[in-house]
Amino acid sequence: MIDNLDKNILNALTENARLSYAEIAKANRVSPATVHVRVEKMRKAGIITGAKLSIDPRKLGFDICCFIGIILRQAGDYPSALEKLKALPEVTEAYYTTGQYSVLIKVLVRNIDDLQKLLIERLQVIDEIQSTETLISLQTPIQRTIQAT
């Protein structure tokens, strides 16, 4: 399926997506054309889905990161609740989960006031939501990508 060269290319690019194919090629003693072919192959296979710039949300004024565990009234409420969550730009991630909560979302907001408004005026008014539990993230000490092995 994927060999060592593929893995090395993936691991190099997941660290730094703007690394040139030429440099990766040199490190792996192959030609830049080969790196190009491999990347295209993995893109077509759906292994590589894109490349995103990493930005520091705090530098853009989003000082608060938190997770909100959402408990829905009924399991069947999930699709319509999701549509309403998608409409909130502060919600950057959502996970449909088993366990404690039905949905776990990650939100970025500018300050505590914005968080409070989001919770009271835009989340808790959603009919499908029974209750929410907020976990404010004080620090993000680990942030990395899975290594291809």
Next chain:
Amino acid sequence: MIDNLDKNILNALTENARLSYAEIAKANRVSPATVHVRVEKMRKAGIITGAKLSIDPRKLGFDICCFIGIILRQAGDYPSALEKLKALPEVTEAYYTTGQYSVLIKVLVRNIDDLQKLLIERLQVIDEIQSTETLISLQTPIQRTIQAT
């Protein structure tokens, strides 16, 4: 601090980090060199922290994504617990949080067996950890970056 051009560049690149400066320049009716200067400025300011390849973990055999809420025995246990969590490659994210849990981690594993082994043999044996609660993510319907506004 940052103007509209900066914001447009950020939003374009957060969507697709391999977009060429020439294309961004054309869309904003400025020269490619200007885009380059702005990007460098934002990199030096710490707004842009890097670029990462997005990959599909399932295509690499990591079929299970879950969040684990960790309750520590004592608040002071955090630094040493964190070091032990960093040593586990399956832990891709960690958040130090207020509320329900002390630490929330995101883990990627290949299958249920690996999850069970991780929980029992490598997490619950950590002295600083009092208890854990696992939320298995069945689906990730929202995954996006904050928009600069």
Next chain:
DNA sequence: ACTGAAAGGTAAAAGGG
């Protein structure tokens, strides 16, 4: 399937308004 060379395009640096 990889390589090497060729063509086109892009990034980065320098100079001018």
Next chain:
DNA sequence: CCCTTTTACCTTTCAGT
């Protein structure tokens, strides 16, 4: 502060092995 120009490098393609 932004533009144009320039140079060097990079990506991408294709014929050949």
